[in-house]
Amino acid sequence: MDDNAVWQADAVGLADRIGSLLASMRSAEAELGVLLVEIEGRGVMELFGYRSVARLLEHLADIPKSAAETVVKRARALRPGRALDGSPVAALAPATGVAAQDGRLSNPMIDTIVGVLTQVPPAEREEAERHLLDFAEDAGHKQVAALGGRILAHLDPDGSEPDSTEPATPSRELSLRRKRSGTWELHGRFDDETGTRASALLDALAERRTGDEGPDFRSPQERYGDAFSDVLDLALNAPEVPTQAGERAHVMVAVSLRDLQSGLGSAILGDTGLMSAAEARLHACDATLIPAVLGTKSEPLDLGRRCRLITSSMRRALFLRDRGCAFPGCHRPPRHCQGHHVRHWADGGPTELGNLVLMCGHHHRLLHRSGWEVRIAPDGLPEFLPPVFLDKRRKPRRNNLHQPLPFAA
Ligand SMILES: [Zn+2]
Ligand SMILES: [Zn+2]
Structure with missing residues (x-):
């Protein structure tokens, strides 16, 4: 591309143009590997007089030794080589090597795949x-x-041995109180x-x-605060929690229909x-939260009482269809999720499968607050439209x- x-x-x-340059760089790097x-197979000492190919690359490319070693290590995983006695050594990830030469894979992607395969x-x-x-x-x-983690967990479902310490006498206390500012403080001491x-x-x-919404900038404290809120949702979602008059949750929120529809x-x-x-x-x-929807004179409206509740059979169907948070890239399982109305029930959206999407608490909030949009595609599955600043098109x-692994039968 010239300046014009x-x-x-x-x-x-x-x-x-950036995409095609990246592809060229990646495929050149793969060819370098x-x-x-x-060279390593033929004998770097015989060919160039260097002790290792990493040393050779360090000098040819003028890069630090550690960087040269990373390149060589990556290349070895992708290409068949020869052992010291001349016998052939199969590549760990040969198909990844082919894709890399086409310029389709970034280095972090190659390293991720190789890292998983070494454990398989x-x-x-x-x-x-x-x-x-x-x-x-x-x-990405x-x-x-994340998928690699699932594959490894599937291959070794038992994980590591549990430890067998003596049970301690439980001693637990907890205080939760609301301050006048409206924030809550939690203190506890546990066994x-x-x-x-x-x-x-x-x-x-x-x-x-x-x-897909971008990097996570939350501090550890904020992440743990959000996690605590998720725990509460999880507990309230559990079928063992007693319901009150058929409702899942126990906190009321009073809001006028107009404000509920406008969000103002x-x-x-x-x-x-x-x-x-x-x-x-x-x-x-x-x-x-259970909304008590009020009319213009603060009279309670019956609106939504019948139509907004997601029945347990509908929730099961939603679990089966979406298998977890439907937001691209999220791996939260169904139990962590809520049903989002594509068209809000307060605006007349029906509570039926074709108007519901399973979402974790975080992505549900994100969807309500940001430029992301969700719709049900003609094949009946949810798809998300990113905001313009993420993707112009x-x-x-x-x-x-959440799709099942082909060998996880
Ligand atoms: Zn929603
Ligand atoms: Zn999610």
């Missing part, structure tokens, strides 16, 4: 590699890493066993997010709390992380 073409290019043109493995038993490697590569066609390396369970549960829920104004939470109407609209979407994206 650069000045005249629109966003799509610039992005396309092929040459290094070839040789007999399963070919199939695992094919599956990871298929997935890599339209996912973090999503592929080792309860603490460990709480920590394991929160650790799992506080992981950095891997979805405020709502009364419980007896005293205040929340914005936008928050109330979000929580009312899957009745995480707003090409629909789907979450393929």
